[in-house]
Amino acid sequence: MIVPRSRLLVWVGLIVLPFATLGGVESSAFVISAAVIGALLFVVLLDAALAFGRLDGLSVELPEVSRLSKDRDLALEVRVRNERQTAREIRLALDFPRAIQSANDEMQVALPVGSEWSRFTWPCRSSARGNFPVTRAFVEGVSPLGFWAVRATLPVRGELRVYPNLLAERKNLAALFLNRRGAGLHTQRQVGQGRDFEKLREYIPGDSLDEIHWKATAKRGRPVTKVFQIERTREIYVVIDSSRLSGRKVESGKLSVESRNVSPLSTLHPPPSTALERFITASLILGLAAEKQGDLFGLITFSDQVGTFLRARNGPAHYHACRDALHTLEARTVTPDFEELASFIRLRLRRRALLLFLTSLDDPALAESFTRGMDLIARQHLVLVNMIQPAGARPLFTDDKVENADGLYDRLGGHLRWRQLRELEKTLQRRGVRFAQLDPDKFSAQLVTQYLGVKQRQLL
Numbered sequence: 363m364i365v366p367r368s369r370l371l372v373w374v375g376l377i378v379l380p381f382a383t384l385g386g387v388e389s390s391a392f393v394i395s396a397a398v399i400g401a402l403l404f405v406v407l408l409d410a411a412l413a414f415g416r417l418d419g420l421s422v423e424l425p426e427v428s429r430l431s432k433d434r435d436l437a438l439e440v441r442v443r444n445e446r447q448t449a450r451e452i453r454l455a456l457d458f459p460r461a462i463q464s465a466n467d468e469m470q471v472a473l474p475v476g477s478e479w480s481r482f483t484w485p486c487r488s489s490a491r492g493n494f495p496v497t498r499a500f501v502e503g504v505s506p507l508g509f510w511a512v513r514a515t516l517p518v519r520g521e522l523r524v525y526p527n528l529l530a531e532r533k534n535l536a537a538l539f540l541n542r543r544g545a546g547l548h549t550q551r552q553v554g555q556g557r558d559f560e561k562l563r564e565y566i567p568g569d570s571l572d573e574i575h576w577k578a579t580a581k582r583g584r585p586v587t588k589v590f591q592i593e594r595t596r597e598i599y600v601v602i603d604s605s606r607l608s609g610r611k612v613e614s615g616k617l618s619v620e621s622r623n624v625s626p627l628s629t630l631h632p633p634p635s636t637a638l639e640r641f642i643t644a645s646l647i648l649g650l651a652a653e654k655q656g657d658l659f660g661l662i663t664f665s666d667q668v669g670t671f672l673r674a675r676n677g678p679a680h681y682h683a684c685r686d687a688l689h690t691l692e693a694r695t696v697t698p699d700f701e702e703l704a705s706f707i708r709l710r711l712r713r714r715a716l717l718l719f720l721t722s723l724d725d726p727a728l729a730e731s732f733t734r735g736m737d738l739i740a741r742q743h744l745v746l747v748n749m750i751q752p753a754g755a756r757p758l759f760t761d762d763k764v765e766n767a768d769g770l771y772d773r774l775g776g777h778l779r780w781r782q783l784r785e786l787e788k789t790l791q792r793r794g795v796r797f798a799q800l801d802p803d804k805f806s807a808q809l810v811t812q813y814l815g816v817k818q819r820q821l822l
Contacts, residue, residue, distance in 0.1 A: 363513045364413055370406060370509040377402050406509050413505035417514045419445035422454070422499040424520030431527040432491055437483040438522075442471060449475040450503065457498035461490040462522060468500075488524040491642075491689050496520040525689045526643045531806040535647065561589050596822045597674040597713060598652045598813065599660040600645040601703070602691070603721035604669065607728070608638040609693030612750055612802045637750050641720040642688045644806040648718070649681055651810045655817060660715075661687060664703045666696040671710065698728065704735035711743065716822055718809065719747045723797075724755070724779060729786045733793070740794045744822055746812055747790065751799040755779040 378399055385395030423441040430436035444450065455468040464486040473480050488494065496518060503512045562578055565585030578586040602608075612635055645661065652659040653676055660674030661684050670687045672680070698721070707717070717739070723729040736745060754776035764770045787797040800808045816822065 364410060364505075364510050365513065367504070367509060367511050373402065373406075373509070405507065409505045409507040409509045412507075413503075413510045413512050416450075416503040416505065416512045417452075417501055419443075420450075420452070420501060420514075420516065421445075422501070422516050422518050424456075424496060424518050426519065427521050427523060429523045429525065430488060431525050431529070432488055433527050434529070435485060435487050436522075438486055440482055440484050442473065442480045444473045444478055444480065447476050447478055449473065453502040455500040456484065456496055456518075457500065458486065458496060459494040459522075461492070461524075462486050462488050462494055486522075488522065491524050491526060491639075492692075493690055494522040494524065496522065523686075523689065525685055526639070526646060528643060528646055531643055531647045532650075534804070534807050535651070535810055562586050563589055595656055595658060596817075597658045597660060597711075597715035598648070599662055599674060599711070599715055599717050600648060601662045601664065601707075601717055601719045601721075602638075602641050602645060602688075603665070603698055603719070604638055604663050604691055604693050605665040605698040606693065606695045607698075607722035607725065608641065609636050609695070610722070611635075612637050612640060613753070636693065637722060638691065638693045640750060640802060640805045642691060644720065644809045645688065646681075646685060647806040648809055648813060649684055651813060652676070653681065655814075657817075659684070662703075662707070663687070663691060664698060664706075665694045666699050668703060668706045671706075674715065698731075700728070700732045700735035701738075704738040708738050708742070714822060715743050716813070716816055717743050717745045718813070719745065720749070720809075721747065722749050723747070723786060724749070724752050724783065726782060729782075733786075733789055736790065736793055736795050744816065745795045746816075747795060747797045748800050748805075748809060748812070749798075750802045750805065752779055752783075755783060755799075757781075 381395035381398050385392040421443040423443065425439055428436065428438055440454075440456070442452075442454070450473040452471050452473065453468050454471050456464075458464060464484065466484065469482070469484070471480065471482065497520075499516045499518045501514050501516055504510075505512065562575055563586070565574065565579075565587050569585075569587045573587050573590075575586045575588045649659045649661075656676075658674035658676050659680070661670060661672040663669040670691075672684055672687060721732070723732055732747075739745065754772060756776055757780055758773055758777045764773060783797075783799065790797045798808075798812070
């Protein structure tokens with residue numbers, strides 16, 4: 363596509379309008395005016411003819427996959443190929459999705475002579491998780507005399523993978539990720555002798571009868587005792603609810619680390635995060651903590667059916683697989699099916715494991731369904747249920763004085779929600795399930811603390 367530039371409009375204003383007026387007023391100057399206007403028209407048309415093909419041999423390339431974290435800056439590498447290797451100056455724009463923000467809508471790129479490839483970086487950031495393809499680039503060149511602009515749309519192939527931002531959470535748990543001899547926030551005494559078999563040894567007076575290895579005793583003709591070690595490698599599963607209640611907004615009482623930093627891309631403030639965002643961030647942080655502790659980390663997501671199931675493993679490749687499975691997870695407007703989830707866990711997880719449920723149970727109907735589902739798995743696995751503490755759910759007379767009737771009704775509603783959750787906690791406790799309401803600003807830290815407490819007390 364070819365479009366006129368401001369230079370053409372200026373020349374038309376300087377030559378065509380005065381000479382056309384002169385030719386209309388003075389008949390003797392008509393021939394000269396027509397000749398001047400015709401010469402300008404000839405030059406303009408010749409320039410337009412020469413403009414075609416100015417963008418031939420140009421192509422734009424992006425990395426096949428670019429990875430970045432939400433609300434953090436990325437310098438996207440852009441390569442422009444100039445097959446003719448002639449000096450050119452072009453304007454370039456990338457067709458970013460709406461979630462991708464950039465301080466530069468377009469860039470002026472000077473292609474040097476004798477160089478086939480030119481490389482530069484394009485600053486951008488994302489306000490949402492997910493996969494965002496970039497499929498088009500818009501290029502504009504200038505005709506030889508500058509009267510016309512030639513525009514073209516070039517196909518590109520690039521993908522931006524935006525992962526959850528773990529920077530603030532990792533700073534809160536920095537001590538856990540330091541390379542120390544002892545893993546964990548600090549050195550903790552392990553409780554219990556453990557039940558993992560280590561070796562056989564000769565019987566020592568005072569050994570318990572249940573520790574004697576009777577087959578080895580019969581074979582050797584003398585008492586042999588089994589020696590156990592503390593269990594160190596266990597399976598940890600995070601079960602994430604991605605149903606309708608997980609899509610609710612969660613207001614934070616603190617500014618994030620990113621929002622305090624001055625950035626040219628921070629003109630638009632991101633919307634309040636959802637409960638699912640907190641669940642995903644906490645899950646990845648817990649995965650890093652389990653890796654440091656030497657445990658196996660697994661992942662289950664569900665809504666009205668089980669979505670993702672990654673069996674517990676360790677290692678960087680497995681963590682990246684969990685991250686790739688979570689960065690596109692979105693809340694669905696469906697009701698969770700806890701009974702189907704419990705049946706799935708009962709059939710798939712044969713070995714005793716720690717199950718950390720991240721869900722919302724402030725709906726009485728959902729709480730009742732969840733309680734029925736726990737009857738299937740609570741005896742086999744250690745189950746910890748966590749939800750974000752609902753705003754205002756607290757007992758009466760714990761706040762300041764109520765100023766009006768609306769405030770009184772708000773306090774009464776919060777008291778009823780608090781009482782309902784307390785009854786649910788007692789019901790689950792009778793089934794051997796632990797229930798906790800966590801602070802939304804400290805959700806990841808409190809979840810990791812729960813896990814370390816289980817690890818220390820040898821509850822598995």
